[in-house]
Amino acid sequence: MKKSIAVAGNSGPKVRSDCEITLELGTEGGITIDLTSKVKVLYGESIIRLASEMLNFFGVENAHIKINDSGALAFVISARIESAIKQLIDTDLDYLPGFIEENRYSTTRDRFRFSRLYLPGNTPSLMINAGLHYADGIILDLEDSVAPEKKDESRILVRNALRQINFYGAERMVRINQGERGLEDLDFILPHNVNLILIPKCDNAWSVKRVDEEVTVIKNKLHIEDPVFLMPIIESASGIENSFEIARSSENVVAVAIGLEDYTADLGVNRTAEGMESLYARTRLVVAAKAAGIQPIDSVFSDVNDMEALKQYVLASKALGFEGMGCIHPRQIPVVRQGFAPDENEIEKSKKIVLVFEAARRKGLNVVALGSKMIDPPVVARAQKTIDLAVRLGLLSCNWIDEVPVEEK
């Protein structure tokens, strides 16, 4: 026995959709359950039934359990109870809530990762509706947003969230911790259909490879066939210097992101709105990613109220070559998505370029002018990329070329 009283979860006037469990093991007297809940009239019986069932499941025969509930869903309550039990007894058992069918989907290497929403891994109230905002990815974060003393319980909560919350098709991502703890995190999350792992504070290729190897081991052990991709986050000067090696450290790396808060701290400079201090790092990371054939992803924008500034940031980021960024508030998602998607002008211009070039080629020319601009193969390749993107985003029909009137061709 480790200790005699355990506390897990959260309570307080501002806490919603969570609960706090205080568990005390005894040697006699059986199980007593003390429930305080604002939904007691509606869910009191089911909460007490769940607690009894779980104590029985883990073989606890004598205990006093206090549940202070603020409207937590059942998978949250069970995560909190399991965390409390595991502080007190050694067990190999896991109490898993059902895996909902809607979450049984897989991902692809080249899917869009314009926007991905960070969710603190120990705050259930922010998780429950997160999928409704249609971010390309949902990140359940076990790293910086979780207090050190809450790390263990957040793993269990995130595991349950992966099984129970419908993320409505968003790429299911988890940011693991740094180093050894991060490798341990994998055991908790990989069995529950994680699409992508974010690896924080990557300084070199090795920090990606060790995660990749561990993922492979677990996947083989559990016969997981769906891909589990990796997105290293570079957050230091040495990481930037090694960015190309990091970007091609594994075939499972599909994107590489930059974390500017830590990077500027490492440089000993302030992070400014203009971002001159990180321009080199950001462009270097873009080049490294493109050279490795993966997506470069920009840092988050931390002012959640200034949507206009965010929009400008996104446009500047896109101009540098980034293909997505992190979001820390759901309202940022549409701004980010629209910013990274090609706009109407870009699409129209690209269509013209492709059409003009096609016409020129039919005449045996490899260079042609559109207005005062020279159109040659690299310009066309870029235009074609924009068009492909527009088609994939549903902004343009895949038969667009057939829909253009003959006289314009």
Place this chain on the structure above:
Amino acid sequence: MTINTVINAAGRSVPLEINGQPVIPYKGVGQHRPTGRKYSPPVPTCSDYPDDGNKVVGSLEEALRKCGLIDGMTISTHHHLRDGDLVSNKVFDLASSIGVKDLVWFPSASFPCNDPLIKYLDDRTINRIEGSMNGLLGQYVSEGRMKGTAVLRSHGGRVQAIQDGEVKIDIAVMAAPTADAFGNARGTGGSSACGVLGYAKADYMYAEKVIVVTDNLIDFPCFPMEIEGNYVDYVVVVDKIGIPEKIMSGTTQVTKSPDRLLIAELTASFLEKSGILKDGVTIQEGAGGTSLAIAMFVQEILKNKGWKFKFGFGGSTHHMVKMLEEGQMGFILDAQIFDPEAIRSIETNIRHVPYPVFNAYNYHSKGNLNSMMDIMILGATEVDLNFNGNVVTHSDGYLLHGIGGWQNCLHARNVILPLPLFRDRIPVIVDEVTTLCGPGELIDVIVTERGIAINPLRQDLIESVKGSGLPLKTIRELKDEAERICGKPQKPQFEEKIVAAIKWVDGTIIDVVRKLKSQ
């Protein structure tokens, strides 16, 4: 004691008698048609009043005594001072010190500031409250501690009850931000301005005695006169009728919750894609954060299309004023005002017009403003599979809100309820509402963050959004989704005792609230 109950037209078991008076079970929408003549107050004679028009008396106590305050009287107040009201509680402090018992308080709404009245319910100074019950008062009633049975009416139902003589007001105590010595009064001016006095009309016209209480006495004539001095018996001047920062509602900010914003965006999108929103239609919506967000999204649509609402019905907020001033709204008709911007507007803009609920919501009015409204945005604590709505109790059985104008507003052409699918694990879409406040046949659309359900009675609306890309679901699908996420809730357990009656707009009993079983 056994209570004789019958099943009303909505399938609810209701009594035939409340507080010793016979009552009529709900018969269906528009089915109850009282005949005869309206109740009328006694005939006064002008020579009984001061020739110089000065009706000011020394104190509220003196005024109450002159009105002949005795046991069992009904005292009415309005709620325009909201949570900053200093007058209603004062009336019962005085009544208690005078030593009268078994009064009936008939407010147009109550607020948390009225919680201290619980002590007068305990000592029987007050027998019962007939009006909205919020927070602690609601809890008190739900636990069966009030002597009489509460009666909850809509704002319009309150006017109906007064005109039918079902509630005879003995003394109307009308707080007035500005008044003259003759008793003319208005909602603007002074340090306790609330904008308009749209809920006072039936009270001062039909009460036996009327007291105007003001902290801003001006020279005759107080104009525009929302309370007409010809109906007023006494005027009382006090230091303060209200706490200004609590008079203006603190809720008139656009929601910052991403989930509520999503609901608002979906609602605006539904209005646009269904074709309900078009040039020249009319709208009414609340002052809550989600409603304001809807207004914001809707205004953008109107601006882009060059469209305009013919008029909007208040309670008004700075967002409605913005639409009025930026050209997306022709008029604001207003029964109550929620923020200082809206007060500025009504004082300066002739297209911002006071419009008492007496005219807008009255069942005995010759025509109904509500049925002329195209777009009605309302809330609810619960909606069930038959689209029935509840606004007074929570799913745990506690009485926690008043009806407000909600029932009256259900008569609009398109009634839309933007609601979260669940609140802190409590599903909002349920098998059957805990308390029936509005029949489902009047509720057209439920917009939640997880989908939109249209009442099958509105095939026209269902047709209008086919192929629109909106996330349409059946109400049952929404309910199942809520239960899958939250778990299926138990039902609260009630005793036999009826603690509150819920009136329909016509004065019939649509449902009752029973005492919660003590745990």
